[in-house]
Amino acid sequence: MDGRVSIEIQRACGFSSSEYRLFDITTRVLGFRRIRPYVKCRLEWGPTSTEMQSTSFVEAPGDESWFDWGDKLAFPVRSDFWKASRFKVVAEVFDKRELQGVVRGDSFIGTGEIFLDPNTVASSPQQGLKVLREGKSAGELILAITMEAPDQARAIMAASTSCPLTSVAHALAQVLRAPNAVDLLMAARPPMLELSEDTESEVRRLFQAWVHRFCQQTLQLSGGETDEQTIGALWKLARSAQEIVACCVRSSTDDVQDIVVAWLRSFFTGCAGKEAHLNEARLRGLLTMREQTGAGHANPREELLRMGVNVDNLRNDMQNAVLARFKEAEQGSEEEVFTCEQIVQDGRAMPGLSVVLRRCPGSDSGFNVFIYHTDSIRKWQANFSYDPCTRAALRAEDILPIC
Known part of the structure; x- marks a missing residue:
């Protein structure tokens, strides 16, 4: 059927x-x-x-x-x-x-x-x-x-290695529309992710919002896209899911990407009713995809101010990287991981944001930039002392309020 x-x-x-x-x-x-x-x-x-x-x-x-x-x-x-x-x-x-x-x-x-x-x-x-x-x-x-979801969706999840990524995305969206989808998703998490009651409730809320965005985004896929085109359409959502998973990991030595792969394999297996085989190389490519946007703007300070970003805490060499990250969030209609509110709307950054910058010589701007809700990331840092996305050590002074 x-x-x-x-x-x-x-x-x-x-x-x-x-x-x-x-x-x-x-x-x-x-x-x-x-x-x-x-x-x-x-x-x-x-x-x-x-x-x-x-x-x-x-x-x-x-x-x-x-x-x-x-x-x-x-x-x-x-x-x-x-x-x-x-x-x-x-x-x-x-x-x-x-x-x-x-x-x-x-x-x-x-x-x-x-x-x-x-x-x-x-x-x-x-x-x-x-x-x-x-x-x-x-x-x-x-x-x-x-x-x-149709039986075909579960069949695709069981044999996703031999199916185009766009078909896998559609099948996953169909399964995620079930009322107990988030329950199944949480139940499929790897055994090492033991969460407190408060943390599990928060992660469940974040996944509920993410599922809604994922299902909306897949409606824009016609079904005829190549794997590369599908990755280009979905990589921001994949990164967002990876950030949510990172919030579940307590040890900075754990590889978040490995956990995402294991979690998805378990979820696909549970939905398919038999051992599911993932195209791991394709999945990791989706998880590591990045897009360079806005780097090298002629006047990054002026553009950031126009977007409502306060540059007082940003050195000149940081401003291009921060602008690039906000432009990327705007193009992808990204939502902040803690609040699930859109980071940039109608060309303006949402109030109450901070950035965390990490040196990255291989990037165009020399920095990787992470955007967080200020109150939420400060509470996180006080409890865990590491970045929820990178697992790197995070000090209070690394959090730079900008909105």
Whole structure:
């Protein structure tokens, strides 16, 4: 199959009446009026729509209060569903009738629809849907929506060495849209990464935000890219993931890249249901990819000031490197690792940032530059005394506030 979307009708309220039809007045007068709603649903994305499916009926309380429902519908979806930037859930609610239903069909309660971003469903699977009839409220549904990746995605993850990188990226994004994806990701971490409760909660939050960005970015891949083109599109995300993994490592002697490779192999194996084989050379190339941007600007001081960067703490020989790093972050719409806020937006650096510079004679500028939220990196340094990205020793005076 090409995957499946499940919709569970968890709860409902407000269903106290349905569309009036002849003879309904009799049951109201005699006090026998009952509302027994059921829901018909379908999915739509672009010009494509699934078949309408129906739940069983339940008996609604007469006071319009909330009641549990608990019926689930499963919709097989085609491969083009995973390329859609959004999809729509359409619901129609009817009142189950006995004899009148046989003769004239069931009475209409109302209809509703919601548009959803497939990249955010995993983090927010529960959705409220307002039901309207003739423009007025007729009730509300609480839906729980989950997406299940196609079998082909798991097959690609099991044999990724023989698949183009763009196909592997799409398969990974499909799996990561499952509601328990971050749980599976955390469970796959190598045994040496024992985290405190607070650290695990923070890393989980960072991965949740990263998963959202990764799924969004893969929507921009057509599927026909070469490995080199895919690496060029995804390397900033790979570096961001590597920075999150680095936050889990307590020993400065551990190789973060080795841990990333081991972690991914374990995750792929768990998702595929059998031993997964990674193209390790390609993965390491993705993790080590760098891009030189903005070096050699004619007036780096002026450009940094225009971006809202205070240069008082930066020597002249540092300014080109810092500018290059901010330009790189701007082009990649990068987010700061601790806060998950965009580093540069509308040409301005976010407030409250610092940089850490490391001498690197092999680079164009002579420095590698790391951008952090000031309060967060200061707390990190006070607790661990090493850089979360490089594992090198980090002193308080190495942290240079610039915004």
